[in-house]
Amino acid sequence: MKKNKLIVTIFLFIIIIASLFYSIINKKNAGSTIAEPISKSGYFLDTLIDIKLYDNGTEEMIDEMFTILKDIEGKMSIHIIDSEVSTINSNSGVDAVKVSPDTLAVIQRGEYYSKLSNGNFDITVGPLVSLWNIGSDEAKLPTQNEIDKALNLIDYTKVTIDEANSTVKLEDENMSIDLGGIAKGYAADKLAEYLTSKNVKSALISLGGNIFALGSKANGEDWSIGIQNPFDTRGDYFAILKVSNKTVVTSGVYERFLEVDGEIYHHILSPFNGYPVDNNLMSVTIIADKSIDADGLSTTIFALGVDKGLELINSLDGVSAIFVTKDKEVYISSGVDNFSISNNEFKLMD
Incomplete structure (x- = not known):
């Protein structure tokens, strides 16, 4: 600690x-x-x-x-419990959430770069980021089992955006968006x-x-x-x-x-293997x-x-x-x- x-x-x-x-x-x-x-x-x-x-x-x-x-x-931080992104995450697998034009624009651009990079950048990396928690007092080296579970929740293709109604939905339960990138x-x-x-x-x-x-x-x-x-x-x-x-x-x-144990783990995490790139x-x-x-x-x-x-x-x-x-x-x-x-x-x- x-x-x-x-x-x-x-x-x-x-x-x-x-x-x-x-x-x-x-x-x-x-x-x-x-x-x-x-x-x-x-x-x-x-x-x-x-x-x-x-x-x-x-x-x-x-x-x-x-x-x-x-x-x-206030709209996009995952550390604010009632932010729009936190609300999207808490309703994963359940409901679509109406968001502001700001949040919608950032999620759409995040989706663009997720596709452009073939998933090397993925806005649904939230479960992995939260697991490692690098940069906080709660940072830790996860177990392989924990990493595998988090990886199963990362998939930008399961973000459903309804631009006409300004809503965003994560299709699977326990998925989460992280717009920190x-x-x-x-x-x-x-x-x-x-x-x-x-x-x-x-x-x-x-x-x-x-x-x-x-x-x-x-x-x-x-x-x-x-x-x-x-x-x-x-x-x-x-x-x-x-x-x-x-x-x-x-x-x-x-x-x-x-x-x-003398090994450095940086914060840029791979959505494919769950470890720092x-x-x-x-x-x-x-x-x-x-x-x-x-x-x-x-x-x-x-x-x-x-x-x-x-x-x-x-x-x-x-x-x-x-x-x-x-x-x-x-x-x-x-x-x-x-x-x-x-x-x-x-x-x-x-």
């Missing part, structure tokens, strides 16, 4: 540091012409939120953004849309490993986004990516993990226009590995990816521009 509490503490520390080094990089590169942003941090959707508004922003806007986050969390991306998009509606043209939105760089810096330069070094728990970056009006989402084995990858970073797509693809591409992941990402329009292997080899897809490695321990591969 003490070990798990320590892991959770370390995880929160990593998130805090990771959310800070993006702004540190940009502050170093910006010079004296950039005014200090209006900023605020909070905790929603099981992650630290950090918002910085660099032009036309007000504290009232950030407060409204936190209201938006609280609303999304995609809801933060939807939230980031909603926050960016809100800022755009308020004529804010320069902002950084950070939801843990999910960054939305709205517009460009106030001096017109691209944002410099540090890509987390997946071998370092201190929030250091190994490369810098320059972007404007893009979202950058990273999934990696360093985010949440469980240690048992093991394919020589340490992290995947997705660059896209929409954060919900980057969020869903980051888990999907990580699960597929370098070869199949590159094949899929190169077949899609408007998205690109950066892969880091256990050997500190770096692979990039087509469309990755303005990317430079700052740590010579890492090698860019052809």
Whole structure:
């Protein structure tokens, strides 16, 4: 128990540091012409939120953004007993549940990525996530029998969506949806849309490993986004990516993990064998226009590995990816521009 509490503490520390080094990089590169942003941090959707508004922003806007986050969390969190997703799960195998347009849109997009990845990303992975519970005080190494039972409940084809009536039903009892792999991306998009509606043209939105760089810096330069070094728990970056009006989402084995008898079990679980995905990858970073797509693809591409992941990402329009292997080899897809490695321990591969 003490070990798990320590892991959770370390995880929160990593998130805090990771959310800070993006702004540190940009502050170093910006010079004296950039005014200090209006900023605020909070905790929603099981992650630290950090918002910085660099032009036309007000504290009232950030407060409204936190209201938006609280609303999304209240609808989609499996940790809130009366959320829409929790209600869907508690009615599995029994009734269809009417949901809001927000929840319906995220579930539909989750279904899209479940199909696109042939189930490597599966929004019905809830029973497996709850079984391992990595990132909480209750994290544990399950028995094979427990894993087998959970695997029998994972099947995205058994999610019935009635768009006309805005209802969702899980066909089998004890199935459960978990939107943890995609809801933060939807939230980031909603926050960016809100800022755009308020004529804010320069902002950084950070939801843990999910960054939305709205517009460009106030001096017109691209944002410099540090890509987390997946071998370092201190929030250091190994490369810098320059972007404007893009979202950058990273999934990696360093985010949440469980240690048992010296062995590390990370939180990206395979819906096929029930254990953490093991394919020589340490992290995947997705660059896209929409954060919900980057969020869903980051888990999907990580699960597929370098070869199949590159094949899929190169077949899609408007998205690109950066892969880091256990050997500190770096692979990039087509469309990755303005990317430079700052740590010579890492090698860019052809």
